[in-house]
Amino acid sequence: MTAGTPGTATTAGLVCAHHHLYSALARGMPAPPRTPTDFPEILELVWWRLDRALDLDLVRWSALLGALEALERGTTTIIDHHSSPLAIDGSLSVIAEACAAVGVRVLCCYEVTDRNGPDGARAGLAENERFLRAGGRGFVGAHACFTLSDATLEAVAGLAADLGVGVHIHVAEDACDTAAGARLDGVARPDWLLAHCVHLDRPLPGTIAHNARSNMNNAVGYARPARFANRVTLGTDGIGGDVLEEFRVAYARLREDDVTATPELPWTWLLAGSELVPEAAADRVTWAHPTADPWHLAYTPGVRPLEVVIDGRTVLSDGRPTLVDPDEIRAGAAQAARRLWSRM
Ligand SMILES: [Zn+2]
Helix, strand or coil: CCCCCCCCCEECCEEEEEHHHHHHHHHHCCCCCCCCCCCCHHHHHHHHHHCCCCCCCHHHHHHHHHHHHHHHCCEEEEEEECCCCCCCCCCHHHHHHHHHHHHHEEEEEECCCCCCCCHHHHHHHHHHHHHHHHHECCCCCEEHHHHHHHHHHHHHHHHHHHHHCEEEEEECCCCCCCCCHHCCCCCCCCCCEECCCCCCCCCCEEEEECCCCCHHHHCCCCCCHHHCCEEEEECCCCCCCCCCHHHHHHHHHHHHHCCCCCHHHHHHHHHHHHCCCCCHHHHHHECCCCCCCCHHHCCCCCEEEEEECCCCCEECCCCCEEECCCCHHHHHHHHHHHHHHHHH
16 A cells, blocks of 8 residues: 555644643543542542552553554654653653554653642753753643642743753633643743633633543533634544544534634644644655545544655554554553553
């Protein structure tokens, strides 16, 4: 099968502009002690219990499975936002190595936060600095303004400026973080990556990563990303690595808000990922579908790639990864998931 085969269409590589690979083993985990009733409780009762149970081996299996699932859906680049408060040091290298093994490009960051005390914040800053100074690719990560003191936010912004990279941060995802606009005004820079911006009350410089499905799942409201002049990209926020599916959901959500909207707009959001990571534009994904027209794809679920070429190397052929055994990764990840749940 080669590009140009009848019944196929070829596009650039897709970019997931906001992912949490560490959530890949969450599916099937034990229910929280009680049902969360709002976004802060979802964080406290679900995600902050999960991330505290991660060790480096579990981080590795999460990243292998997440990278595999992205590749199998034509996503050639993952912009990851990582948290493992009891296994911080070295975690970004573990993720980068796992993605390299699968053949998927990754931009890493560690989410700095004050929710685990001052030592946790310092260790998070140090992991970003260690990884980036060693030549790793990514951002300086920060959780969200509502878990960051002014001093820590200043340290995050300062480190990113020193290293010549942007900050990847959750911004006003829920009404609990509406102060983010005021706190980041004058601090955010054009190279920052702003995830969500659902309740953002003012324009900020940077790229917006829109995560329509996650926002619905957490009942935080509709972000209306088109209200800002910023570049908009699409992320899964950890719900798999299928950005083409995320395009469909973003279109459905946009359309629910404005019945005159057309899929061309969310299609520009999908393609804008390669403005953040220009090599993705040279990646080649050949789809088992005769056209890559947004009107077709918006109404055609399940379109999958047959071949994926990243940095000139064929990493998916006839729908199968070429560098790794997907069955081995799934079996190892299933075992790792059981170990993770027992630690929670
Ligand atoms: Zn997120």
